[in-house]
Structures are given as C-alpha cells and as structure tokens.
Amino acid sequence: MKKTYLAFAFAAATLLACNSGTSSNTADSTTTFNDSNNTSAMNNGNDTSATTMNSMNTDTKPVSDMDKQFMMDAAAAGNTEVMAGQVAQNMAKNDRVKNxxxxxxxxxxxxxxxxKTLASQKNVTLPDSVMPKQHDALEGLRKTSAKNFDKEYIDMMVKDHKEAVSKFQMASEKCDNGDVKTWAANTLPTLKMHLDSAQAIQKALK
Structure with missing residues (x-):
C-alpha cells in the first residue's frame, strides 16, 4: 500500500512539472514609432495561448530574414488592430461596430x-508598437468626427484585413521555419472571418 501511494505521488509530481512553463518576451522600440496613447497594446493581457505556443517550438533551424520580417510586420499590424479597436470601443455608435x-x-x-511567445523561442525581436504609417492612420481615426467614425473605422478594417489575409496566406505557404508557417496557417482563418465580418458591416453602413 505504501509503495502504491509513493508511486501515485511521484506520478502526480511529474505531471505537474510537465504542465508548468514560462515564456519570455523581447521588444525593440527603436525600430517602431512609439504610439504615445497606447504602447504594447497587443502585448497586454493574460492568455493560455502562451503555454500552447511553448509546445510548438519544434523547428530548431534559424529563422530566415523573410520569416523575421513577416513576424515583425504581423506584430505591428496586430498592434494597430488592437489600438484602433480600443478607439472604436469609445467612439463607435453602431452596436455592430462596437461588437x-x-x-x-x-x-x-x-x-x-x-x-510574442514564438518570437522569444526563435530569438526574434518584435516591435512593441506600430510603424509610422500605422501611427498616422490611428491619429486620423482618432480625429474622425463622431458622425463619420463608424464608416471610417470599418473601411480601415476592411483594408487592413485584406492586406493581412494576403500576407498570412503567403506566409502559411512560403515561410521557411515550420513553426512560423504553422502559426500563420492557424491564424489565417480568424483573419478571414474578421474580413468577412468587416465587409458585411461595411455593406450595411452604406
């Protein structure tokens, strides 16, 4: 009986050890325009996805320059969507736009x-905010009148997501690193859903 108890305790301890994990992150603000209203917006929040990504580090070959550029562009674009979404949460009038x-x-x-988790595993430094062009677009959105805001925001989202779908589609096929390619492929359906939703709202607002 004592041996059985010890074996059970050892198995439980092993399971707990296997399920634990930490993730680190890196950021390089020198390569981006540091948005003063909301920096690192996309990097905030707790999510179990970091633990999931820790188990995806299976391709150990160096990340190519093409893959690094895709990851950096994806990070900056994602930051833009979060910041624009936060502006819309405050300024949008239409319930569908707010949702x-x-x-x-x-x-x-x-x-x-x-x-972020994937970049840490691959020793890739991501931008912690947005690029200058994206900053200008966000500033323009913030200055949009309440009357025109919903349309301007949705038009921006349709444009952004058309570009994102195209880039993620290419990355899911062309990236050299298997883990980066898998992340792009796994994220692509969500981006396509976003585009479909934005286009439907855009049509309704006309």
Missing part, C-alpha cells in the same frame, strides 16, 4: 501573445 471592435481587441491580443 466588432471588441472582437478585434480580444482576437488580436490573443494572436499577439502567441506571436
């Missing part, structure tokens, strides 16, 4: 957390 904005903040924060 869409909430989805943007939640989904892109989750994807950003996954990408």
């Amino acid at each position: 869409f904005a909430n989805m943007m903040v939640n989904d892109h924060t989750k994807a950003g957390n996954e990408l």
